[in-house]
Amino acid sequence: MGVRKTIYWFFVPGLLLYLTFFIYPTLKGLYYSFTDWDGMSETLNFVGLRNYVNVAENTIFHKALFNNLKFMFSVVIVQTLVSLVLALLLVRNTKVNIGLRALYFFPTILSSAAVGFIGTYLYDPNSGLLNAVLNQIGLSFLSNNWLGDPSIAIYSVAGIQAWAHIGQMIILFVAGLHGIPEELNEAPRLDGGNRWQIFRFVTWPLLAPAATLVIAYTTIQSFKAFDLIYVMTRGGPSYSTEILSTYIYSAAFQNYNFGHASAASIYFLAIIALVTFVQFKALRSDKLPN
Amino acid sequence: MVSRILRKLLLLMYAIIILLPLLMVAAATMKNQQQFYMNPLGLPSSFSLENYRNLFVDQPMIAYFSNSIIVSFTAVLLLLILASLISFGLYRLSNKFAKAILVLFVVGLMVPSQVNMIPIYSFLRDMGLTNSRTGLILVTISLFMPLSVFMISGFMKSLPREVFESASIDGAGEGRMYMQIAIPLAVPYLAATATFLFVSVWNDLLFPLLLITDKSKMTLPLALLQFQGEYSTNYPGLLTGVVIISLPMLFMFLFLQRFFISGITAGSLKG
Numbered sequence A: 001m002g003v004r005k006t007i008y009w010f011f012v013p014g015l016l017l018y019l020t021f022f023i024y025p026t027l028k029g030l031y032y033s034f035t036d037w038d039g040m041s042e043t044l045n046f047v048g049l050r051n052y053v054n055v056a057e058n059t060i061f062h063k064a065l066f067n068n069l070k071f072m073f074s075v076v077i078v079q080t081l082v083s084l085v086l087a088l089l090l091v092r093n094t095k096v097n098i099g100l101r102a103l104y105f106f107p108t109i110l111s112s113a114a115v116g117f118i119g120t121y122l123y124d125p126n127s128g129l130l131n132a133v134l135n136q137i138g139l140s141f142l143s144n145n146w147l148g149d150p151s152i153a154i155y156s157v158a159g160i161q162a163w164a165h166i167g168q169m170i171i172l173f174v175a176g177l178h179g180i181p182e183e184l185n186e187a188p189r190l191d192g193g194n195r196w197q198i199f200r201f202v203t204w205p206l207l208a209p210a211a212t213l214v215i216a217y218t219t220i221q222s223f224k225a226f227d228l229i230y231v232m233t234r235g236g237p238s239y240s241t242e243i244l245s246t247y248i249y250s251a252a253f254q255n256y257n258f259g260h261a262s263a264a265s266i267y268f269l270a271i272i273a274l275v276t277f278v279q280f281k282a283l284r285s286d287k288l289p290n
Numbered sequence B: 001m002v003s004r005i006l007r008k009l010l011l012l013m014y015a016i017i018i019l020l021p022l023l024m025v026a027a028a029t030m031k032n033q034q035q036f037y038m039n040p041l042g043l044p045s046s047f048s049l050e051n052y053r054n055l056f057v058d059q060p061m062i063a064y065f066s067n068s069i070i071v072s073f074t075a076v077l078l079l080l081i082l083a084s085l086i087s088f089g090l091y092r093l094s095n096k097f098a099k100a101i102l103v104l105f106v107v108g109l110m111v112p113s114q115v116n117m118i119p120i121y122s123f124l125r126d127m128g129l130t131n132s133r134t135g136l137i138l139v140t141i142s143l144f145m146p147l148s149v150f151m152i153s154g155f156m157k158s159l160p161r162e163v164f165e166s167a168s169i170d171g172a173g174e175g176r177m178y179m180q181i182a183i184p185l186a187v188p189y190l191a192a193t194a195t196f197l198f199v200s201v202w203n204d205l206l207f208p209l210l211l212i213t214d215k216s217k218m219t220l221p222l223a224l225l226q227f228q229g230e231y232s233t234n235y236p237g238l239l240t241g242v243v244i245i246s247l248p249m250l251f252m253f254l255f256l257q258r259f260f261i262s263g264i265t266a267g268s269l270k271g
Helices: A005-032 A050-057 A059-089 A095-109 A112-123 A129-136 A153-178 A182-190 A195-223 A227-232 A244-253 A258-282 B002-028 B033-038 B050-058 B061-093 B096-110 B113-126 B133-156 B161-169 B174-203 B206-211 B220-230 B235-270
Strands: none
Touching (some): A005 B096, A005 B113, A050 A258, A095 A153, A112 A227, A112 B002, A129 B002, A182 A195, A258 B113, B050 B061, B050 B235, B061 B174, B161 B174, B174 B235
16 A cells, blocks of 8 residues: 555666666577577578477587586585584684684685685696695595596585585584574483484484575586586586586587577476476475575 | 694694795795796795886786775675665565565575676676776675575574564664664674675685686786786796785784684584
């Protein structure tokens, strides 16, 4: 009641920009996916579902999808476990803990370009920090060509992705832990429960919403990764770190096959939507964007 | 007792995992190439800022900085204004129209930028807006609009409706309610949203990479990527670039830690 018509003007400038530079191009991308456009020429032909068939049959696309899953699972596992353990250790709001949380959080605010170069330097087989440390502490048999060896390169990048984002997940877990009433931890302790039992039967079930949130966010974030791969490996060596986003990027801007790249990006969107849908189902309704 | 030591040990170990790479990067920027390759783990023999000087001499660093500052500040300021207007409109209307608009933004939240990067690039090229900061700013605003609207309207929802009803009865127009009631109340939320957006825009790589090719228009992360080609065998030079683009964030983080952490956390909850 009492809302004046002038309120509709509040939407105009923002919506105009959003429709022009977001919604319209997104729909245009859907259109390109049915054409043979190379991104340059004046003419483009409608080719029906040919791009979709080509993408679906492309072995590098398969590899990219598989790498995407490898990357996602390793980031999710490492990031969730490490941040959970650290959050449990840092749950109390002492000065030291707050300081450590801030320190651990810091890499989150670095540009992924900067993080990518830090990673490249760490993993350099000759002058990198990781091999130097391994040699120094007598574990030189573990030293490796971290980004040059196709069998491990994707995990090396995943390690840097986790390094950069664990601090953010610690904050989410700590917030979840702070939401658990103190009495619920006190009572079982008085009843003689050990730490593991308290964690297993009291803390963990109550932490489930925070854990779901962390896992959901990390899944989407790592599935959409682009910058780190682009900076550190460009998808190589021999496509071992090619993921969907780098596949789309090189199809469009290196091979100038906009139609093919657009079809691949529609597949990408469908996969992301599927993953998101499954997770929204798993999440509690109060954690959904409102 | 044992568990307390174990706890401290774990925390210390992780602090080393975070700090050691950062400190080694900082140390590398003070070494010349010979020192760096001869003794990658050692401390720099003297604290030479030669690499920093070289970078500012060889590269248009001032231009990179001003581009990043112009793009980030303009985009964030406009995002706050446009998204708060929309959020206020959604809050006031809460009818079918508002629901439809919300759906339009939910769609935007679901579409990753890798999906529309191709049509956005070709659209901007057709408009003659590639290689321009204006084009980059317009795209950035549009990309972050859904998230900004969600973050700000999440707060607006919590405002008591009675305040606006009585203001309306007293004859206040929508514009006055927005300026004099909604915005002042929203300041802390706008600040958290602003830090989140600022970090995201300042650090963005993908769209500058797509849209900007002129050195004079590049933002810092994109410029850093250029150094990769130019300094391919010069790690100290490359890492100096890493430190230079990270320093502004480090200082802001030291002063605005709370906003950073709450903003980024809120951003990740909604995103």
